[in-house]
Amino acid sequence: MDKQIERKQSWVLKYKWVVLGAVLLIVILFGYSFSDIGNLRVASEDIRTGVVKKGAFTVQVLGNGTVVPNDIDLVIPRTVGDVVEVHVKSGDYVTPGQLLFTLTNEELKVELSAQSLELAESNATLASRSFELDEQLTKLEFEEVRLESEFRIVDEKYQALRKLMNLDVPPISALDYSQAKIRAEQFRKQWKLAVQQVENFKQKRDAQLEQYRVNVTVAEKRLENIRQKVDSLSLKAKKEGVIQEVEIKPGQRLNLGQVLGKIVSSNDIFVRLKVPAIKSDKLEVNQNAVIESNGRKIQGKVIRIDPNVVGASLSVDIALEQEAPFLKTNMYVSGEIKVFNIEETLFVEKMSSLVENSSTKIYVFGESKKFAYLKEVQFGEISNRYVQIKAGLEEGQEIILTDLDDARGAEKIIIE
Template sequence: MDISRTPQKKPKYTQFLIWALVFIVVASAIYYLWYLAQASFSIDSNQIVTDSVKRGEFSVSVRGSGILVPRDIQWLSSNVEARVEKVIVKAGKSVKKGELIVKLSNPQLEQLLEETKWELEAKIAESEAAKVEQEALLLDQKSLMLDAKLNYESSKLKQDAQEQLYQSGSGVISKIDYEKTRLETIQLGQRLELQSARLEKVKQNIIVQSNARQARLNKMTKTLERAQQQVDSLMVVATLDSVVQEVPVEAGQRVNMGGNIAKLARKNDLIAELKIPEIQIRDVAIGQKVIIDTRNNKVFGTVSRVDPAVVNGSVQVDVSFTDNLPSDARPDLTVDGEIKISYIANTLFIDRPLFAQSQSTSSLYKVSSDGRFAEQVTVMLGKGSINQIEILNGLDVGETIIVSDPSIWQTHKKIRIN
């Protein structure tokens, strides 16, 4: 016998749960589609680098690398052709002024020096002999002058006496005798004038001949001095208290005139030569403070020179030290330098985004408050430092910016961060 059963109706709450589940699924799908539609490009958060805008003291500086070089470098060169006999001092040794570094040899120069000495001695002897001869000639002329003077004065006295007698009319002196005496006196007076003129010429000749001999002696003396200097230059000595940087010669080697023998540099008188990128050089000026890092120590200095030319995309900046150099400082040591351009007491700044230029307007990506999106915004940038840059307009304190390379999404106004 069959028993009929009445079907049981499903509870109303079950139907509600089913419809609620369907609504949630549909709403989630719609939200997801809406979320995806917010940005046309997505990127994982671990592929980007961000930084938050900060306010405070901002230091503007530029950095460059370089080396330490001596302020005063001197190359010692050979003044003559010679052979290196012995290298006394090698590179790296400290030397005092006048200390022997390299000994050269040239027998021809030494022989020339001896011959020049002998020739000078012969010239001196010849000059003394000529001087004595001219002095004797002067004495002879003075003697002739004296005889002529005495004869003239004697004849003049005789003429004066005869003139008185002749004028008296006593007839003791005839007119013929008086005229004869008068003519002799005139003749002797003329001879006296000639001897006097000849004496002056002899004196002038002595002076001229003496000057000529002295000129020849001076020339020979200079020749001897030059020969002596050439021989002395075979001993290459330090010209200042310094460190020998290089000795590019060895024993037995022949060197030509002007060939380099040794390179000297003052040990504690160094400067830093920094290479600054050309895009950062515009704010660098003489007198700005610099921090030089030798890897082991830091020392302060100031900019002393900015090269006017750009070489291979960088500009050379010379730095003079204001502090004592550390013990590890030596020529050709690689160093890093940070040039302090200026300080801004209260301003906005962030870590420098890639490709951001100082004093420019740039498009940066600002991260939303929930960290899920980044939207392109226009930011006015101010002065830039090594790793940071000033914000003039477009951002506020606490806002986050993507500072890593945006090249793969820079065509999108808004990106999604997963």
């Protein structure tokens, strides 16, 4: 009987399925690396794109704000009172001197009568005292004249006796001469004393009358002040313009200092914009601006930049360089401030959350527009809708503006 010989199987045959599986896996992996399988796919309708352009680039700062009057005249009563009649309503055009409100105050009327009486009494006291003092002065002046006359008579006699005493043989006695001299000196002193009394009394009289005149002046001023308060119960417009915020009603009791309304000029206005505080370093006085309201535009110029930041914004005042009858106070408007121009540069529509003067990676379309590749681009100034491109892109290239957070930094994406 022949003995069957057992042959050993080759290791290749023994492990052929393992070998075939390994080869197949290598082929699959190699093909995957050169295919689109695994790349992020994005629907074209889900993305926003932009094309790089070249040309003039204007840097602008945008803001919103309101129309503000340059001068506001507040209508405020000088005294308390009750409203009798309201002659205007909000939005009325008023002129200087036009009656706006009529008030009443009974206490003020009583005070006016009392002060009028006080002034009359002060005038009467002044007149009476002036008469009394003038009468006393007249008596003193009369006494002065009398003493002067007596002195002249006595002194004339004394001068005659003195001439006689100078003769070689005087016809009068020395005693008569001495008595005449003493008498003349005595009358002279009395007369001089009377003159001094008149002068002193005049000064005293003037001082007393001045005090009475001061009392009269004080009473007159008090009366005038009360009269002005009474007159102010009829409140009139001080300037031309539109009256606003009239909310009081007849019968209402008004407090001192309460604002009854305000008059604003419809022509003397400016615009106060609120702009992002982050743009404050770009703003300067005298920069040109454009204000827009309901599709209508008007030129302006920056006249003031508020140094104080409120929240995330600051105020910028714009003077209007043209008449704008369509603009009314408190109207909401938008505006743009032209910071500067770059004559020629690359730019594209800006993306959200883009930081000015920064480098970031974005997706740029390939030639077929079916693929987009991640590329680092250096951006510059940011304006209203556009951002300047400093490096990384060329004119005509198209980029993806939409944020693709799902891409997670993939080097390539597929556009479907």
